[in-house]
Amino acid sequence: MDTTxxxxxLKPVVSMRLFTEQKCFxxxxxxxxxxxxxxxxxxxxxxxxxxAYSKAxxxxxxxEAGLGVKLLLSSTGGKNGGGAALxxxxxxxxxxxxxxxxRLKSFAAELVAEEFTxxxxxxxxx
Amino acid sequence: MDTTxxxxxLKPVVSMRLFTEQKCFxxxxxxxxxxxxxxxxxxxxxxxxxxAYSKAxxxxxxxEAGLGVKLLLSSTGGKNGGGAALxxxxxxxxxxxxxxxxRLKSFAAELVAEEFTxxxxxxxxx
Numbered sequence: 001m002d003t004t005x006x007x008x009x010l011k012p013v014v015s016m017r018l019f020t021e022q023k024c025f026x027x028x029x030x031x032x033x034x035x036x037x038x039x040x041x042x043x044x045x046x047x048x049x050x051x052a053y054s055k056a057x058x059x060x061x062x063x064e065a066g067l068g069v070k071l072l073l074s075s076t077g078g079k080n081g082g083g084a085a086l087x088x089x090x091x092x093x094x095x096x097x098x099x100x101x102x103r104l105k106s107f108a109a110e111l112v113a114e115e116f117t118x119x120x121x122x123x124x125x126x
Numbered sequence: 127m128d129t130t131x132x133x134x135x136l137k138p139v140v141s142m143r144l145f146t147e148q149k150c151f152x153x154x155x156x157x158x159x160x161x162x163x164x165x166x167x168x169x170x171x172x173x174x175x176x177x178a179y180s181k182a183x184x185x186x187x188x189x190e191a192g193l194g195v196k197l198l199l200s201s202t203g204g205k206n207g208g209g210a211a212l213x214x215x216x217x218x219x220x221x222x223x224x225x226x227x228x229r230l231k232s233f234a235a236e237l238v239a240e241e242f243t244x245x246x247x248x249x250x251x252x
Contacts, residue, residue, distance in 0.1 A: 008146045008194055012226070015141050016234060020134045068134055068248020096241035100138070100234065107233050108142060108226065115222040122194020 008121035012108040016100055024066025025097060029059050033086055033094050036072065042084045067093070134247035138234040142226055150192025151223060155185050159212055159220050162198065168210045193219070 017026035035045035046056035064071050071090040075083055086094070143152035161171035172182035190197050197216040201209055212220070 010151075011145045013143045013145060014230065017139045018238070019137045019139060025136075067245075069245075092244050093242075096238075096244075099241045100237045103237055104140065104230065104234060108230060111226045111229055112144070112222075115225045116219075118218050118222075119193075119195075 010112050010116055010119060012105075012112045014101070014104045014108045016097075016104060018097070020066050020068075022062070022066045024063050025093060029063045029071075030094060030097050032056055032059060033071065033090055036084050037086050040083045040085065042072065042074070045084075069093075136238050136242055136245060138231075138238045140227070140230045140234045142223070142230060144223070146192050146194075148188070148192045150189050151219060155189045155197075156220060156223050158182055158185060159197065159216055162210050163212050166209045166211060168198065168200070171210075195219075 015027055017023055031049060032042075032045055032051070035048050036042055039045045039048060042056055042060065043053050046053045060072055069089045070087050071093070073085045073087055075085075141153055143149055157175060158168075158171055158177070161174050162168055165171045165174060168182055168186065169179050172179045186198055195215045196213050197219070199211045199213055201211075
């Protein structure tokens with residue numbers, strides 16, 4: 001047996017969605033909020049992730065309705081032609097969500113190491 | 127304030143996918159394997175979850191290739207017109223996966239209770 005060949009490793013990828021009565025927060029809105037914070041505009045944020053503006057708008061409105069809190073502050077017109085900023089509540093959600101994801105990721109790695117001890121990589125077919 | 131009104135609760139739903147060099151195990155193949163075990167046929171399993179047989183076949187082959195292990199034993203012909211059964215390895219994967227998901231779910235509930243203490247439900251708009 002060639003011991004220099006690397007054993008195939010199982011790497012977990014975990015995703016979390018939050019629900020109230022309806023789905024309201026997940027990877028999509030989290031990424032969108034991060035990009036609004038960077039681009040100061042919902043349109044530019046959507047564009048930067050290849051998402052239609054109308055979809056970004058719907059995702060935001062659904063998240064706000066599901067949580068019952070305002071996530072974006074919009075200004076229209078003005079010298080920058082309008083823009084968007086995160087509310088304090090949006091920052092708290094994003095930060096809580098990111099913390100959960102980070103801790104879940106680390107826990108998932110421990111779990112997989114524990115639960116798949118039997119897995120030694122591909123079966124020998126020779 | 128009407129204290130009989132229920133505070134909106136955040137409920138997490140977590141999903142885990144496993145990767146080697148490629149995606150190889152997740153909720154789709156797990157559900158498919160459970161149903162093969164129930165229906166003793168990949169075609170019947172796929173049908174029971176509204177999935178095209180060709181898709182079920184591809185998902186299975188991709189998972190087997192990614193993990194480097196055989197998941198399904200197929201028999202063709204015979205008095206039952208062929209069928210499928212889980213390999214021991216498939217049972218071990220399914221069981222490890224289900225354990226991980228159960229433990230992640232319970233951890234996610236703890237995390238959300240910890241990380242979203244600021245969330246008291248919808249803002250008062252009155």
